[in-house]
Amino acid sequence: MELLVAKGINKRFGGLQALTALDISVAENTIHSVIGPNGAGKTTFFNCITGFYTPEEGSVIFEGEEIQGMSPDRVASRGISRTYQNIRLFANVTVLENVLVGMHRHLNTGWFGAVFKPPKVRREEKSANDDAMEILKFVELDKKADFVAKNLPYGEQRRLEIARALASRPSVVLLDEPTAGMNPKESEDTTTLIRRLRDERRLTILLIEHDMRVVMNVSDQISVLDFGRKIAEGDALAIRSNPQVIEAYLGRGAATGSGYGLREKAGVN
Amino acid sequence: MRTERPFTLVDAAKLGLYGGIAAVLISLVGMVDAFAKKDIIAGVVSMSQVLLGAMAFTPALFAATRALRNGGKGGALAAGAVAGAVAALLVALLALSIAPLNLRAIFVNATPKLVNELLPVGSEGLMGATILVVAGIVVGLLAALLTWLPATLRRSTLISLGAVTLIALLKDVFSVIIPTDVGRFVYKSNGLSVEGAVVLFITILVIAYLWQILQPRLNRAVDRMPESRRRVLSFVATVGLLALLFALPVLLGSYLSEVADLVGFYIVMALGLNVVVGFAGLLDLGYVAFFAIGAYTMAVLTTPELPLVRSFIPQLSFWAALPISVLMALLAGVFLGVPVLKTRGDYLAIITLGFGEIIRLLVLSDALKPVMGGAQGVTGIARPEGFGMRADSPQEFYYLILISILIAWFVTSRLKKSRLGRAWMAIREDEDVAAAMSINLVGYKLAAFATGATLAGLSGAFFGSKLGSMVPASFNVLVSINVLAVLIVGGMGSLPGVVVGAIALIGLPELLREFNEFRWWVYGAVLVMMMLYRPEGLWPDATRERELLEDKEPNVIDEDPTGLAEDATVPT
Numbered sequence: 001m002e003l004l005v006a007k008g009i010n011k012r013f014g015g016l017q018a019l020t021a022l023d024i025s026v027a028e029n030t031i032h033s034v035i036g037p038n039g040a041g042k043t044t045f046f047n048c049i050t051g052f053y054t055p056e057e058g059s060v061i062f063e064g065e066e067i068q069g070m071s072p073d074r075v076a077s078r079g080i081s082r083t084y085q086n087i088r089l090f091a092n093v094t095v096l097e098n099v100l101v102g103m104h105r106h107l108n109t110g111w112f113g114a115v116f117k118p119p120k121v122r123r124e125e126k127s128a129n130d131d132a133m134e135i136l137k138f139v140e141l142d143k144k145a146d147f148v149a150k151n152l153p154y155g156e157q158r159r160l161e162i163a164r165a166l167a168s169r170p171s172v173v174l175l176d177e178p179t180a181g182m183n184p185k186e187s188e189d190t191t192t193l194i195r196r197l198r199d200e201r202r203l204t205i206l207l208i209e210h211d212m213r214v215v216m217n218v219s220d221q222i223s224v225l226d227f228g229r230k231i232a233e234g235d236a237l238a239i240r241s242n243p244q245v246i247e248a249y250l251g252r253g254a255a256t257g258s259g260y261g262l263r264e265k266a267g268v269n
Numbered sequence: 270m271r272t273e274r275p276f277t278l279v280d281a282a283k284l285g286l287y288g289g290i291a292a293v294l295i296s297l298v299g300m301v302d303a304f305a306k307k308d309i310i311a312g313v314v315s316m317s318q319v320l321l322g323a324m325a326f327t328p329a330l331f332a333a334t335r336a337l338r339n340g341g342k343g344g345a346l347a348a349g350a351v352a353g354a355v356a357a358l359l360v361a362l363l364a365l366s367i368a369p370l371n372l373r374a375i376f377v378n379a380t381p382k383l384v385n386e387l388l389p390v391g392s393e394g395l396m397g398a399t400i401l402v403v404a405g406i407v408v409g410l411l412a413a414l415l416t417w418l419p420a421t422l423r424r425s426t427l428i429s430l431g432a433v434t435l436i437a438l439l440k441d442v443f444s445v446i447i448p449t450d451v452g453r454f455v456y457k458s459n460g461l462s463v464e465g466a467v468v469l470f471i472t473i474l475v476i477a478y479l480w481q482i483l484q485p486r487l488n489r490a491v492d493r494m495p496e497s498r499r500r501v502l503s504f505v506a507t508v509g510l511l512a513l514l515f516a517l518p519v520l521l522g523s524y525l526s527e528v529a530d531l532v533g534f535y536i537v538m539a540l541g542l543n544v545v546v547g548f549a550g551l552l553d554l555g556y557v558a559f560f561a562i563g564a565y566t567m568a569v570l571t572t573p574e575l576p577l578v579r580s581f582i583p584q585l586s587f588w589a590a591l592p593i594s595v596l597m598a599l600l601a602g603v604f605l606g607v608p609v610l611k612t613r614g615d616y617l618a619i620i621t622l623g624f625g626e627i628i629r630l631l632v633l634s635d636a637l638k639p640v641m642g643g644a645q646g647v648t649g650i651a652r653p654e655g656f657g658m659r660a661d662s663p664q665e666f667y668y669l670i671l672i673s674i675l676i677a678w679f680v681t682s683r684l685k686k687s688r689l690g691r692a693w694m695a696i697r698e699d700e701d702v703a704a705a706m707s708i709n710l711v712g713y714k715l716a717a718f719a720t721g722a723t724l725a726g727l728s729g730a731f732f733g734s735k736l737g738s739m740v741p742a743s744f745n746v747l748v749s750i751n752v753l754a755v756l757i758v759g760g761m762g763s764l765p766g767v768v769v770g771a772i773a774l775i776g777l778p779e780l781l782r783e784f785n786e787f788r789w790w791v792y793g794a795v796l797v798m799m800m801l802y803r804p805e806g807l808w809p810d811a812t813r814e815r816e817l818l819e820d821k822e823p824n825v826i827d828e829d830p831t832g833l834a835e836d837a838t839v840p841t
Contacts (some may be wrong), residue, residue, distance in 0.1 A: 046371045050705060052701065052705075071704070072701070072704035072705050073704045073705075073706075073708055073709045073710065074707075076704070076705050076706060076707035077707035081705065081706075084702070088624075088699055088701075089701045090694065090695060090698045090699065090702070091815075092697070092698065092812045092815040092816045093694060093812055097691060097694075100691055101691045101692070101694070101695045101703075101708075102706055103708055104688065104691070104692060104695075104706050104707055104708050105706075105707040106553055107688045109687055109688040109689070110689075111684075111689065111716060111720075113687075114683055114687030114688065114690070115679075115680050115683045115687075116683075116688050117683065117687075121687075125687075148815060150815070164706075168706065168707060199526050233716075255704075269532060
């Protein structure tokens with residue numbers, strides 16, 4: 001079933017056409033990757049889905065309802081959460097507090113509840129804490145719950161960002177380059193984590209990623225963008241051998257060769 | 270980490286130069302002359318000597334501390350001496366140049382009398398200048414010797430020196446509180462007695478020293494305690510503190526209670542602004558508007574004057590007008606908040622600044638005179654009454670203000686640790702990410718704004734009643750700035766910081782009345798120093814401290830067990 005559908009998205013910044021008639025549909029409980037050279041419009045696409053940008057034309061349909069033009073907080077409260085290309089944690093508070101903020105939409109405490117703390121609020125805080133610890137356990141950060149976020153090593157900061165995105169119990173998670181800056185071992189761990197999101201937590205994942213090894217490994221479906229247009233779509237096998245994709249990545253001429261460069265990048269063999 | 274260039278004597282001289290410039294400045298603005306008659310230790314050291322000495326001592330201490338790291342003990346001595354000498358040299362040059370250069374034509378305070386006060390007693394001319402420089406070197410050497418001491422002892426000495434000076438300055442305050450016999454031993458008619466000063470210095474030194482040694486142990490002992498014991502302990506401490514707070518006006522007497530009341534108004538206001546600026550990170554420069562709205566609502570509703578208003582609304586009692594005043598401030602907060610909270614940062618600051626001025630001009634205006642009293646203001650504002658009592662004296666008011674503080678404290682501390690507090694933190698740290706966490710930005714900013722406005726209104730209502738009459742001039746922009754300064758000095762986002770900040774910035778200047786003439790001068794200097802050397806405030810909030818001290822050493826964390834983190838770079 002299609003959970004998230006983008007139809008004919010056009011996004012312009014002044015004279016720059018960032019996205020052109022983009023159609024992408026994401027099936028439930030799959031890992032759908034969006035790849036493409038730098039500046040292809042991948043993050044712009046994410047921002048159009050999450051409400052940070054409003055596309056000039058086209059629609060974004062989530063669970064059968066149009067969500068384009070909604071404010072980011074309303075989009076988020078429908079169950080779409082995300083991580084960022086450059087880590088954007090709440091750096092100065094603890095790991096646990098980061099996850100608790102993520103739980104915002106499932107808690108109901110208002111001003112008076114916060115001040116008078118009736119039993120209902122106490123119970124809510126208690127269960128929020130337990131849920132947060134469960135999520136931290138899932139990303140193997142439960143032992144560092146009291147650490148200040150900015151003091152975590154880089155790889156753990158990335159994982160914490162994923163944990164925070166999970167805290168809102170979303171149905172779709174948008175991961176923007178989750179392995180950027182990681183060493184091979186960390187990349188591999190993250191790949192496993194992304195797979196576990198799909199298999200253990202039954203989530204739908206939309207993934208932007210440059211590391212072809214990761215992309216080819218985990219994706220159920222891959223969409224390739226170039227200059228704001230979708231130039232190819234398919235599973236890993238189909239994308240790997242698509243001449244247009246090879247051209248986009250390596251330039252004209254390379255496509256007529258064996259596609260060696262992309263194979264290398266994709267970690268084939 | 271950035272590597273430090275070795276500290277040279279030129280650097281020491283530069284520090285001394287800063288001290289010297291400061292000393293010249295305080296001489297020319299008239300501080301030295303004003304304090305020459307005020308003794309710290311009767312007949313031995315005057316306030317102006319302490320001030321001038323501090324201008325040599327402080328740079329020498331800084332210089333020696335830094336020189337100690339790469340030059341050893343000898344290097345520290347040299348650096349201290351150089352810094353002290355340079356600072357004294359500047360003062361000496363000033364003393365020598367006043368007459369020949371006719372400085373008095375520009376600086377009215379540059380009198381022959383000032384020359385006498387700058388130069389050591391009984392000396393003049395070049396001889397006096399030489400003695401002054403030698404004295405500077407001695408002060409510098411003393412400061413350097415201090416750096417030889419272990420850190421705990423050094424800190425205790427500095428604390429004790431500061432405390433003794435403060436006790437001398439606050440003679441009028443302390444002699445009211447302490448038993449007469451003790452007072453007679455410690456104080457003379459002008460400043461401390463010599464024996465008193467020595468005893469005080471040693472006592473405070475010992476207490477400060479023991480405290481520094483015992484405090485970590487106490488902390489550890491408390492940490493090791495079971496949860497239930499710890500709760501009992503904190504309950505006992507809270508009750509003890511409350512008992513002290515409730516007993517305070519009896520000890521303080523009328524005048525000091527008056528000062529405590531003023532500090533109290535600012536604490537309630539600052540606790541409110543702390544929600545807006547400290548928790549949610551919204552810079553509000555027109556906070557006085559809500560204070561004014563609370564005060565004026567109280568005034569207009571309870572005064573027997575203003576016939577036009579009285580023909581519509583009956584005259585109310587304090588208790589009937591109080592909730593209305595608070596509600597009006599709350600409504601004003603929402604009313605202003607809805608349109609402006611969509612703007613960010615600087616724009617918000619400017620809009621709120623404008624709003625604060627608009628409110629002040631409204632109450633000042635002739636058009637609204639029949640309703641607001643215009644420039645003459647409103648008199649005959651009701652006092653709180655009930656149970657056959659009427660709060661008239663500052664002591665009685667103290668209790669009402671104390672209760673407001675406790676309410677404000679309770680509310681804001683609960684909010685801070687709740688879902689709202691977390692949402693505010695998220696908005697403060699990264700607005701976009703907060704929105705992506707499904708936090709409704711405008712809604713939560715509005716909640717912060719309205720909470721702040723409510724507390725300002727509460728403070729304003731009591732302020733109006735306490736004064737009994739009010740004029741628009743009490744609500745100028747300086748009040749907003751003062752409250753903000755209380756937060757900055759105390760520590761953004763920190764509740765105890767608010768109290769410490771209010772005592773330091775509002776209470777102390779009231780008590781140190783000798784400084785009154787130079788109040789804003791000192792105030793500015795203190796703010797600049799705070800921003801340079803302790804931007805996190807006197808009693809910082811843990812989170813905000815981490816924000817401000819980003820480039821300093823982070824807390825040490827466990828080694829990464831896999832060793833993988835080594836080649837991962839943490840982006841800044």
